[in-house]
Amino acid sequence: MRDLVRNRMALAALVFILAVLVFAILAPLLAGYDPASTDPGSILTAPSREHIFGTDRLGRDIFSRIVYGARISLAIGFIAVGIASLIGVFIGSIAGYYGGKIDYMLMRFVDIMLCFPTIFLILAVISLLEPSVTNIMVIIGATGWMGIARLVRAEVLTLKERDFVSAAKVMGAKDSRIIARHIIPNAIGPVLVSATLGVGGAILTESALSFLGIGVQPPTPSWGNILMDGRSTLGVAWWLTVFPGLFILFTVLSYNILGEALRDTFEPRLKE
Amino acid sequence: MNPKVSFEARERLEKLYELDKPVHIQYLEWVKRFVRFDFGRSYLDDRPVSEKIAERIPITILINFSAILLTLGLGIPLGITSAIKRGKLPDKLTTIFVFIGFSTPEFWLALLVMNLFCITLGWLPVSGISSLDFESFNIIGRILDVARHLILPVAISTFGSLAIISRYMRTEMVGIMTQDYIRTARAKGLSENSVIYKHALKNALLPVITILGLSVPGLIGGSVIFESIFAIPGMGRLFFESVMARDYPVIMGVLSIGAMLTLLGNFLADIAYSYADPRIRVVSEEVKA
Numbered sequence: 212m213r214d215l216v217r218n219r220m221a222l223a224a225l226v227f228i229l230a231v232l233v234f235a236i237l238a239p240l241l242a243g244y245d246p247a248s249t250d251p252g253s254i255l256t257a258p259s260r261e262h263i264f265g266t267d268r269l270g271r272d273i274f275s276r277i278v279y280g281a282r283i284s285l286a287i288g289f290i291a292v293g294i295a296s297l298i299g300v301f302i303g304s305i306a307g308y309y310g311g312k313i314d315y316m317l318m319r320f321v322d323i324m325l326c327f328p329t330i331f332l333i334l335a336v337i338s339l340l341e342p343s344v345t346n347i348m349v350i351i352g353a354t355g356w357m358g359i360a361r362l363v364r365a366e367v368l369t370l371k372e373r374d375f376v377s378a379a380k381v382m383g384a385k386d387s388r389i390i391a392r393h394i395i396p397n398a399i400g401p402v403l404v405s406a407t408l409g410v411g412g413a414i415l416t417e418s419a420l421s422f423l424g425i426g427v428q429p430p431t432p433s434w435g436n437i438l439m440d441g442r443s444t445l446g447v448a449w450w451l452t453v454f455p456g457l458f459i460l461f462t463v464l465s466y467n468i469l470g471e472a473l474r475d476t477f478e479p480r481l482k483e
Numbered sequence: 484m485n486p487k488v489s490f491e492a493r494e495r496l497e498k499l500y501e502l503d504k505p506v507h508i509q510y511l512e513w514v515k516r517f518v519r520f521d522f523g524r525s526y527l528d529d530r531p532v533s534e535k536i537a538e539r540i541p542i543t544i545l546i547n548f549s550a551i552l553l554t555l556g557l558g559i560p561l562g563i564t565s566a567i568k569r570g571k572l573p574d575k576l577t578t579i580f581v582f583i584g585f586s587t588p589e590f591w592l593a594l595l596v597m598n599l600f601c602i603t604l605g606w607l608p609v610s611g612i613s614s615l616d617f618e619s620f621n622i623i624g625r626i627l628d629v630a631r632h633l634i635l636p637v638a639i640s641t642f643g644s645l646a647i648i649s650r651y652m653r654t655e656m657v658g659i660m661t662q663d664y665i666r667t668a669r670a671k672g673l674s675e676n677s678v679i680y681k682h683a684l685k686n687a688l689l690p691v692i693t694i695l696g697l698s699v700p701g702l703i704g705g706s707v708i709f710e711s712i713f714a715i716p717g718m719g720r721l722f723f724e725s726v727m728a729r730d731y732p733v734i735m736g737v738l739s740i741g742a743m744l745t746l747l748g749n750f751l752a753d754i755a756y757s758y759a760d761p762r763i764r765v766v767s768e769e770v771k772a
Contacts, residue, residue: 326742328704331722335734338726415588419708422590423723438591445598456591464586 221472224465231462235281242275247430258450265450267440273450277458280432284414284459287348287433288466291413294352296406299359304390304398306360307367318364321357329354333420342425351413359405366398400477404470411466418459434459522736527728532736536718540740542612543710543717546633547702550640551695558645559691562652563679569657577649584646589705593639593712600635608632610714636713640705644698651694655687688759696752700745 234241244262250270258265264273306317324332332354340346370376371394379389414434420426421435422442429436434455441451497503501512516522522532565577601609608614612632613625620628659665660683668678706719714720718737725733 326700326745327738328700328707328741328745330704330707331738331741334707334722334726335738338729338731338734411586415586418588419590422588423708423711425726438588442594445594446602449598452591452594456588456595459588459591460583460586463588464582467582467585 218472220468224468224472227461227465228469231281231458231465232285234278235285238278238282242272242278244272244275246271246276246279246432257448264454265448267437267448267451268444273437273454276432276437277434277455280434280437280455281458283344283427283431283433284417284435284462287344287351287417287427288410288414290348291351291355291417292406292409294349295356295409295413296359296402297356298353299356300363300395300398300402302356303360303363304367304395307364308371308386308390308394310368314364317360321360324354324357329416330419333416334425337420337425342420342428344427344431347417347420347426351416355409355413355416359402359409362401362405363395363398366401367394370394370397400473404474404477407466407470407473411463411470414459414463414466517739522739523732525725525733526730527725527733532732535721535733536736536740539716539718539721542715543703543706543719544744546636546640546715546717547699547706549633549637550644550702553637553641554644554648555695557641558648559652559684559688561645561649562687562691563656563684565649565653566656566660567679574653577653581646581650584642587642589639589643590708590712592642593635593709596635596639597712607634612715632713636709636715639709640702643705644702647694647698648691651691652687655690656683659683659687685759689756692752692755692759696749696755699748700741703741703744 248271250266252270253262253266254268254270256262256266256270262272262274264277266272267276302317302321306314333350336350336354337346340350367390376389376393379393384393417426417433418435418438421433422439424439426435427433429440437455438452438459441448441455445452494503501509504512520533522536524531525535561577565574568574597609600607608631612629614628614632665678665683668682669675673682703719706717707723708719709715710717710719711723718740721733722737722741724730725737
């Protein structure tokens with residue numbers, strides 16, 4: 212019964228994720244308005260038939276901005292996690308496979324990175340760089356790989372003792388081939404789980420950064436900066452803050468539910 | 484640096500920041516100052532960085548410490564209830580809460596509750612840590628005043644970590660309740676309360692302590708966001724302000740202090756760990772001997 216509920220929730224999460232993706236891809240068809248076009252005739256109008264999520268203080272249509280913002284927010288989520296996963300898999304597999312001094316040094320580096328609150332690291336890097344969309348992706352990715360590195364290292368430590376690795380060694384395969392063709396494909400399950408959970412986390416981080424004013428810069432809409440825009444008019448125009456917030460909440464929630472469902476599939480040991 | 488700056492001025496600055504020395508000497512000098520908490524002076528107001536941090540840090544620690552206590556106080560019972568009533572309504576509700584807690588942007592929630600309690604209902608002050616007439620209160624009035632200002636920030640920073648702690652507590656308890664020694668405790672006729680709170684709880688607490696230690700950087704990081712929303716003059720806001728002003732000595736100082744607090748959190752977790760599980764102490768003594 213519990214499984215069924217879980218699966219149904221996972222299915223609903225998947226449907227929501229795909230729906231948001233379709234929205235983002237088909238943004239020009241669905242938006243109805245140009246996300247940047249201002250309309251002095253309809254400033255801060257409440258949700259209505261013309262503007263289903265209302266308009267902001269420049270008369271821009273919030274629904275259109277959210278749909279276009281989905282492109283930016285999702286792109287940041289995916290690419291940041293992609294970068295984090297690449298770094299994490301690379302460092303984790305090298306540390307786990309070679310062990311010894313290399314392992315020790317790489318893992319101490321991970322420990323050092325983990326000492327700093329992530330948001331502090333991100334802010335410190337932003338103080339040196341411009342807050343562009345590309346930089347935000349790279350920064351979130353470059354400060355979020357440590358968990359994946361530890362995970363992959365742990366997987367590799369057990370995998371490298373397995374017979375198929377010895378067999379590959381006996382056949383004279385190079386280390387790089389063994390890691391890339393034999394070990395990583397077998398360690399990919401947990402990486403996929405934490406990447407799925409990571410997409411939600413990266414979307415949250417982006418929105419927090421944009422909210423602080425150091426993320427995606429206006430006029431480019433992202434869910435975080437639409438929300439930030441509404442901050443000053445929260446008392447009179449709730450729709451500016453509530454709708455983008457709900458989109459962030461449900462999207463992140465969906466990735467978390469999907470991630471948990473994947474974990475149950477890949478790691479049945481942990482299943483209750 | 485302004486390219487038009489004169490040669491003398493440039494030389495003076497290089498001397499001041501010791502840029503005229505080789506890198507490894509610079510680093511050694513930096514380490515020497517670092518152990519004395521000397522992070523130099525702020526570019527903005529020329530005050531020592533350590534002084535600026537020292538006056539901002541108590542409020543951040545107060546908020547985070549209250550949040551940790553509240554998280555434990557609520558998260559442990561929540562996790563236990565959820566584990567005992569596994570699959571029933573309380574468990575389902577907690578699970579839903581946990582997922583929502585993991586997924587809610589904290590700053591968004593902060594804005595919504597701030598709007599509700601401070602503006603619509605007018606029950607709580609909007610921002611800052613004390614009222615304008617703070618000086619006129621007696622000691623109890625002052626404490627109450629600060630408490631009223633801190634309710635929302637503490638509640639918000641509890642919200643996220645509560646989800647994590649209650650989740651771990653539940654997983655641990657579910658695992659432990661199937662252990663043999665729990666069956667033994669039940670078989671010898673102990674009351675269910677005694678089984679849960681004496682035998683199961685102690686063992687379930689261990690991983691929770693670890694997670695709590697690991698969540699310190701997250702809490703400190705979170706203070707950047709809620710301190711800027713609630714206009715609290717703490718370390719998080721100081722960091723944000725210095726990033727915006729590119730006040731590098733302060734950025735460096737706060738980063739170092741943040742890392743130290745994280746290590747302190749891990750260290751305290753290790754100590755608490757050995758209290759909760761005496762076996763860990765025994766092992767370390769054996770290693771010594």
